[in-house]
Amino acid sequence: MSRHVVCPAAELPPGARKVVVVDGREIGVFNVEGRLHALLNRCPHGGAAICSGVVTGLSQSSGPGDYRLERRGEFLRCPWHGWEFDMATGQSWCDPRRTRVRSFEVKLEAGSDLVMGPYVAERYQVTVEDAYIVVDL
Numbered sequence: 001m002s003r004h005v006v007c008p009a010a011e012l013p014p015g016a017r018k019v020v021v022v023d024g025r026e027i028g029v030f031n032v033e034g035r036l037h038a039l040l041n042r043c044p045h046g047g048a049a050i051c052s053g054v055v056t057g058l059s060q061s062s063g064p065g066d067y068r069l070e071r072r073g074e075f076l077r078c079p080w081h082g083w084e085f086d087m088a089t090g091q092s093w094c095d096p097r098r099t100r101v102r103s104f105e106v107k108l109e110a111g112s113d114l115v116m117g118p119y120v121a122e123r124y125q126v127t128v129e130d131a132y133i134v135v136d137l
């Protein structure tokens with residue numbers, strides 16, 4: 001797994017989305033009321049750029065004439081055929097056992113954590129002994 005910086009947090013406020021290219025893959029990053037989700041920008045049904053779809057909720061009904069929208073802002077509707085996917089899991093609600101959008105781990109990190117690289121130079125003990133500098137290997 002490799003880490004990639006997407007953007008400063010201020011560029012992705014709650015309700016916003018951003019599509020970026022990481023390692024040749026288009027990935028949509030969504031801020032849903034402070035929760036971050038990252039999805040591959042390719043619908044598993046027919047290959048549409050799903051991250052340009054409408055953000056919606058889950059329609060629930062107890063019978064004819066009764067419906068309500070729950071979990072507002074947590075689902076993404078594909079722009080081609082309207083399949084809806086849970087952004088937290090990538091799960092399809094049309095074919096939940098077999099179809100899901102590929103999702104990626106995404107998190108908010110302090111800039112100070114990002115400026116430090118992954119490599120650490122090899123270090124040795126240095127002392128001064130009777131006017132001589134001595135390195136211990």
Ligand code: FES
Nearest residue numbers: 043045046078081
């Ligand atoms: S291509 Fe997305 S629902 Fe068909």
